Amino acid sequence: MLHIVNFKKSYGNQPALSIPDFAIHAGIYWIKGVNGSGKSTLLKSIAGILAFNGDILLNDVSIKKKPVEYRKLVNFAEAEPLFPEFLTGRELIDLFATAKDAPAGQELPYLESMGMAGYVHKPVGTYSSGMLKKISLLLAFLGKPQFILLDEPLITIDTAALEVLYGWITEHRQQYGTSFLLSSHQVLNADIMPARILQIENQTISTALTDEAAA
Numbered sequence: 554m555l556h557i558v559n560f561k562k563s564y565g566n567q568p569a570l571s572i573p574d575f576a577i578h579a580g581i582y583w584i585k586g587v588n589g590s591g592k593s594t595l596l597k598s599i600a601g602i603l604a605f606n607g608d609i610l611l612n613d614v615s616i617k618k619k620p621v622e623y624r625k626l627v628n629f630a631e632a633e634p635l636f637p638e639f640l641t642g643r644e645l646i647d648l649f650a651t652a653k654d655a656p657a658g659q660e661l662p663y664l665e666s667m668g669m670a671g672y673v674h675k676p677v678g679t680y681s682s683g684m685l686k687k688i689s690l691l692l693a694f695l696g697k698p699q700f701i702l703l704d705e706p707l708i709t710i711d712t713a714a715l716e717v718l719y720g721w722i723t724e725h726r727q728q729y730g731t732s733f734l735l736s737s738h739q740v741l742n743a744d745i746m747p748a749r750i751l752q753i754e755n756q757t758i759s760t761a762l763t764d765e766a767a768a
């Protein structure tokens with residue numbers, strides 16, 4: 554499903570990540586690594602918003618050879634989302650729904666289950682960090698992406714929202730066969746949502762040897 558080839562990313566002359574050849578099958582993955590190990594760098598590269606050397610393929614579609622087609626396949630929620638403050642949540646949803654060819658009304662169950670209907674018509678500049686995080690997560694579920702990348706999805710959302718997010722992930726996986734890559738310093742609940750573990754260390758990625766969970 555995901556194939557990373559001859560990948561190198563540096564910031565200036567400072568190497569950040571080097572991945573000669575790495576592939577994973579469809580599933581739910583939890584990427585672990587200490588602060589500064591390169592998790593966000595990898596997620597942003599896979600999302601197509603960070604330039605790098607080498608190539609990344611999703612279901613054999615290369616980001617370098619078919620960037621438009623590739624970007625339709627992947628959605629990304631940033632760890633600390635930033636949106637123009639004057640736009641309402643509703644306007645953001647409409648914008649993303651159009652860009653991602655989302656089915657009409659796809660956002661409605663998400664708005665309801667996460668309790669966002671009461672504030673979605675207000676400008677995002679008035680949102681708390683948790684409210685903003687919920688909108689950014691919802692945006693990542695719009696359309697029919699084959700791969701959803703969630704960078705630190707658990708930070709700032711409350712316990713109830715966490716349960717709802719687990720539900721979104723497992724449902725999207727069952728309904729559309731979507732794969733997920735989550736970075737998190739918090740422990741994911743393996744009973745509710747089993748995830749395979751990937752490890753970033755020494756500026757590269759590997760499948761964790763302790764990974765016993767089934768995706």
Ligand SMILES: Nc1ncnc2c1ncn2[C@@H]1O[C@H](COP(=O)(O)OP(=O)(O)OP(=O)(O)O)[C@@H](O)[C@H]1O
Nearest residue numbers: 564565567569586587588589590591592593594595
């Ligand atoms: N814009 C940037 N300019 C220069 N260096 C950067 C930039 N972004 C990241 N880095 C460096 O790249 C390395 C990886 O950073 P990255 O943010 O990917 O780590 P991370 O694993 O997501 O960290 P954290 O767990 O703290 O969020 C770090 O050494 C960091 O200093």
